[in-house]
Amino acid sequence: MALGEFDLIQKYFTRPTRQAVLGIGDDCALLQPTPGMQWAISSDMLVEGRHFLATVPPERLGHKALAVNLSDLAACGAKPVAFTLALALPRVDETFLAGLAQGLFALADTHGIELVGGDTTAGPLNLCITVFGDLPPGQALRRDGARPGDALWVSHPVGGGIGDARLALEAFRGRIALSGDDFEAVRRAMELPQPRVALGLGLRGVASAAIDLSDGLAGDLAHVLRRSGVGAVIDVHTLPVSPVLARQPLAVQRDCALAGGDDYELLFTAPANAEARVLAAAAAAGVAVRRIGWIDTGTGLRLQDSQGTAAGLAPLGFDHFTG
Numbered sequence: 001m002a003l004g005e006f007d008l009i010q011k012y013f014t015r016p017t018r019q020a021v022l023g024i025g026d027d028c029a030l031l032q033p034t035p036g037m038q039w040a041i042s043s044d045m046l047v048e049g050r051h052f053l054a055t056v057p058p059e060r061l062g063h064k065a066l067a068v069n070l071s072d073l074a075a076c077g078a079k080p081v082a083f084t085l086a087l088a089l090p091r092v093d094e095t096f097l098a099g100l101a102q103g104l105f106a107l108a109d110t111h112g113i114e115l116v117g118g119d120t121t122a123g124p125l126n127l128c129i130t131v132f133g134d135l136p137p138g139q140a141l142r143r144d145g146a147r148p149g150d151a152l153w154v155s156h157p158v159g160g161g162i163g164d165a166r167l168a169l170e171a172f173r174g175r176i177a178l179s180g181d182d183f184e185a186v187r188r189a190m191e192l193p194q195p196r197v198a199l200g201l202g203l204r205g206v207a208s209a210a211i212d213l214s215d216g217l218a219g220d221l222a223h224v225l226r227r228s229g230v231g232a233v234i235d236v237h238t239l240p241v242s243p244v245l246a247r248q249p250l251a252v253q254r255d256c257a258l259a260g261g262d263d264y265e266l267l268f269t270a271p272a273n274a275e276a277r278v279l280a281a282a283a284a285a286g287v288a289v290r291r292i293g294w295i296d297t298g299t300g301l302r303l304q305d306s307q308g309t310a311a312g313l314a315p316l317g318f319d320h321f322t323g
Contacts, residue, residue, distance in 0.1 A: 003092045005120050012101040013085065013115060020082055020116045029116035031082055037134040040078035044068045048125040052191075053172060058096045060191040061127070062103030067193045068214065069131040070111060071264040074200035075212040077141040078133030080113040088123035111197055141203060141210035141268070146228035150208050150269040152293040153278060154217065154240065155196050157189075158286070161240035162217065163253065164189035166260020176252070182244045189242075193264035199289075202281030203268060210268035216259040220267055221301055231298030234258075237306040240290045258303075269295055 003011070009024065017023035020031055033039060046052055046065050056064075066083065073080050085104075089097075108114065113131070156162055168186035170176040178186065196212075203210065209228060211220050217239075225232055239257045246253065270278050275291070282289040 003094065008092060008097065008120060012097045013118075017116070018114055020114060023114065023116045024118075029082070029084070031116065031132065034134050036136070038137050038140070040073055040076045040133040040135055040140065041130065042069055042072035042076075043128060043130040044072065045126065045128040055172075056191055058099030059103035059106075062100040062105075063107050063192055064103075065127040065129055066104055066107050066113075066131075067195045068264060069129045070107070070113075070195035070197055071193070071212040071214070073131055073133040074195050074197045075141060075210045075266055076133070076135070077139060077200045077204040077207075077210070078135040079201060080111045080131060080133045080197060082114055082116045083108070083129055083131045085115060085118035086126075086128040087118065087120045088126040089120065090123065090125055111195075135204070139204045141200065141207050142227075143209055143211055143224045144227040145207075146209040146224055146230050146232075146269040146295045147271075148230055148295055148297045149272055150295040151272050151275065151278075151291050152221075152232055152234065152267070152269055152295060153289050153291050154213070154267050155199055155265040155282065155287050155289050156240040157194070157242075158288045160189070160242040160288075161245060161257065162213065162263045162265055163239075163245050163256030163258075163260045164242050165193070165262035166216075166256040167245055167248070167252075169260075169262075170252075170256075176248070178244070182247075185242070185244050190262055193262065195264060196266045196285065196287055198285035199266055199282060199287050202285050203266075203270075203278070206274055206277045206281060207268040207270045210266055213261075213263040213265045213267055215261045217263070217267060218258045218301060224267070224269070225300060228295075230295050231300055231302070232293055232295050233298075233302050233304060234293035235306070236303050238290060238292045240288070240292075 014024045164186040168190035171178045171183055209224050211224050213220050241253050
């Protein structure tokens, strides 16, 4: 007997509530805000063929669908509380659903967040998650707080860097050849991003502005510069890259690090005298950070090399309708 919509929800996505007053099963979930706190809310959609390949294992897809949303909360400095899931499926595949739920809930449990509602329907494979987090009033990390003189920082995995997800995509497209081990390393970066929630919490009261890297460092930084009305300079030789990416030609390294998407690291600014506090927050979160440039009174983003010489134009970030 085919599994129906409500049976599907009951079997794979219904769990006892821990924080919600009322979770899955009614027309609305009921959440009780922590007294004196503000809600931080964000939604992201993943569409097959646009945001992920058909070859991604369902466990990794479940992980990534939630991870990209938690990354938005991290960029705001919010603590995750709950989420909803809207899921379109071309057909009911219980093996796929079991893997999807496994990856989704493994990451949810890591961050103490629970699924409280959503929707399912038939259609092209599509996952849309809305996350809810909370934080004290006035402590949100925003995009409009960068000031001239601030240092520009980016987080990255310990021993790794940014741009690996883009390198994996180029390998999938057949444009770059990688060894088996190298391919698996960058594929993991592409399919299992780690949201920097702990770092975002640690940067409250330290960072002046922040954004998560979803569409490429240069493109995402441009949002901060426009909102803050400032310019920036990046020392391209300081960009953190993994050993795998470092084995590629310099042009490929810079394109992946500056224009590649799907890193889900935090790009943030902080006063120049806050370096010790930034490093302490990163150490407490178990994440590496690298100072890659600074904010100034100019316009837009400029790149320079180790000699202080202009290093070409900044590449454009990804755009869902023009990219």
